[in-house]
Amino acid sequence: MSRLLALxxxxxxxxxxxxxxxxxxVGFYAGVATLxxxxxxxxxxxxAAIAPGAAWVALALASLLPLDRLFERDYExxxxxxxxxxxxxxxxxxxxxxxxxxxxTGAPLALAAPVAAIxxxxxxxxxxxxxxxxxxxxLAFAFLGGIGAALSLGARRGGLLxxxxxxxxxxxxVIFGGGALDAYAAGLPWKAGFSLLAAYAAGAVALGPLAMAxxxxxxxx
Amino acid sequence: xxxxxLISEASVRRGGRVLFEGLSFALRPGxxxxxxxxxxxxxTSLLRAIAGLVRLEAGEIGFGGTDPAEAxxxxxxxxxxxxxLKPARTVREELEFWGRWAGxxxxxxxxxxxxxxxxxxxxxEVRRLSAGQRRRLALSRTAAxxxxxxxxxxxxxxxxxxxxxxxxxxxxxxxxxxxMILAAVHDPLPIPxxxxxxxx
Numbered sequence: 001m002s003r004l005l006a007l008x009x010x011x012x013x014x015x016x017x018x019x020x021x022x023x024x025x026v027g028f029y030a031g032v033a034t035l036x037x038x039x040x041x042x043x044x045x046x047x048a049a050i051a052p053g054a055a056w057v058a059l060a061l062a063s064l065l066p067l068d069r070l071f072e073r074d075y076e077x078x079x080x081x082x083x084x085x086x087x088x089x090x091x092x093x094x095x096x097x098x099x100x101x102x103x104x105t106g107a108p109l110a111l112a113a114p115v116a117a118i119x120x121x122x123x124x125x126x127x128x129x130x131x132x133x134x135x136x137x138x139l140a141f142a143f144l145g146g147i148g149a150a151l152s153l154g155a156r157r158g159g160l161l162x163x164x165x166x167x168x169x170x171x172x173x174v175i176f177g178g179g180a181l182d183a184y185a186a187g188l189p190w191k192a193g194f195s196l197l198a199a200y201a202a203g204a205v206a207l208g209p210l211a212m213a214x215x216x217x218x219x220x221x
Numbered sequence: 222x223x224x225x226x227l228i229s230e231a232s233v234r235r236g237g238r239v240l241f242e243g244l245s246f247a248l249r250p251g252x253x254x255x256x257x258x259x260x261x262x263x264x265t266s267l268l269r270a271i272a273g274l275v276r277l278e279a280g281e282i283g284f285g286g287t288d289p290a291e292a293x294x295x296x297x298x299x300x301x302x303x304x305x306l307k308p309a310r311t312v313r314e315e316l317e318f319w320g321r322w323a324g325x326x327x328x329x330x331x332x333x334x335x336x337x338x339x340x341x342x343x344x345x346e347v348r349r350l351s352a353g354q355r356r357r358l359a360l361s362r363t364a365a366x367x368x369x370x371x372x373x374x375x376x377x378x379x380x381x382x383x384x385x386x387x388x389x390x391x392x393x394x395x396x397x398x399x400x401m402i403l404a405a406v407h408d409p410l411p412i413p414x415x416x417x418x419x420x421x
Contacts, residue, residue: 002321003321003322006317006318006321006322007318007322010314013310013314014307014310017309073307074305076303077303077304077305077306077307078301078303078304078305079305079306079307080305081269081272081274081299081301081303082299082305082319082322083305083322084273084274085272085273085293085294085297085299086294086295086322086323086324087294087295087324220274220275221275221276
């Protein structure tokens with residue numbers, strides 16, 4: 001147990017420092033959120049209508065950024081070999097890596113999400129729900145992204161491959177989270193969408209590590 | 222834990238090329254073996270196969286009755302060219318993490334730091350280390366956690382004369398305690414060892 005805790009501390013610290021860590025992810029996020037009003041025009045009504053959805057899609061894109069180094073660096077420098085040679089199951093190792101990734105970049109992005117949505121004109125009353133959706137969604141993005149990152153291990157230009165593998169898996173959480181936010185903004189029941197999002201995240205956390213460990217073993221042998 | 226290492230009729234193929242075939246070999250407690258052969262003869266692949274990181278094309282690797290998965294999880298140290306050390310982390314962080322990951326305690330990790338003379342380097346980033354210092358940091362794992370089988374890939378090549386000698390003493394102590402060492406080398410090991418020639 002203390003082993004995995006030490007790994008979580010290490011992975012969070014590495015994800016925090018990797019390629020600029022949370023600052024770059026949040027900066028990318030802010031950039032995408034700024035491009036949207038430039039593209040669709042500055043009318044406040046139009047912007048306010050799409051603000052939560054735009055903030056949500058930008059979040060999914062920003063979650064892709066840190067993925068390409070999640071397993072790739074450990075694979076190249078031999079750390080993955082050493083992580084395998086331990087009593088801790090590789091599935092748990094993969095889960096801990098994704099959790100560290102989420103703590104270092106997913107959580108800061110979740111803090112930035114309500115700010116971006118409100119800056120685009122969303123109702124400030126939406127902020128708590130946007131934050132909750134971004135936290136749960138970020139967890140799903142981190143664990144699904146881990147599958148893509150593990151599958152593209154050893155491939156040239158693995159980062160692009162990761163994005164192509166992972167984006168289809170991002171469709172359900174984007175739909176559920178966007179649905180919940182829309183429903184809440186319109187005064188409709190929103191809990192179903194949020195529950196589905198949370199359930200999808202829970203499923204990703206439970207099943208993702210199995211797929212990641214399989215992909216890592218395959219890449220190593 | 223690992224009573225012996227027994228390789229029977231092992232073959233490894235990498236990238237469509239057969240590296241070696243029908244390799245049989247045994248290593249018992251207290252024995253060391255120098256794995257020699259020209260570049261590309263499969264020394265690293267054999268070490269990785271024993272560690273379970275490369276699949277055998279044919280044959281078997283046994284650990285004297287211990288379940289292979291268990292033997293690999295907590296019975297062997299693998300020190301290769303890719304040492305898993307992150308350039309931006311400090312020596313202290315890497316030493317403590319890998320020592321604990323291998324099963325060491327805080328006390329055994331600090332002893333390992335002293336044994337490998339890393340104490341005055343602790344606050345340096347790994348990127349500032351010389352190749353020999355970096356190798357010492359990687360090898361310190363073997364002192365931080367007691368594991369019977371050491372798989373070493375050219376462990377001595379970046380070390381200076383003094384550290385080759387000290388590493389020889391560490392290896393002799395490990396063998397004296399019933400340990401086993403399989404090391405891929407180009408120069409002779411500083412301890413009595415049998416030889417397995419992959420190029421022959």
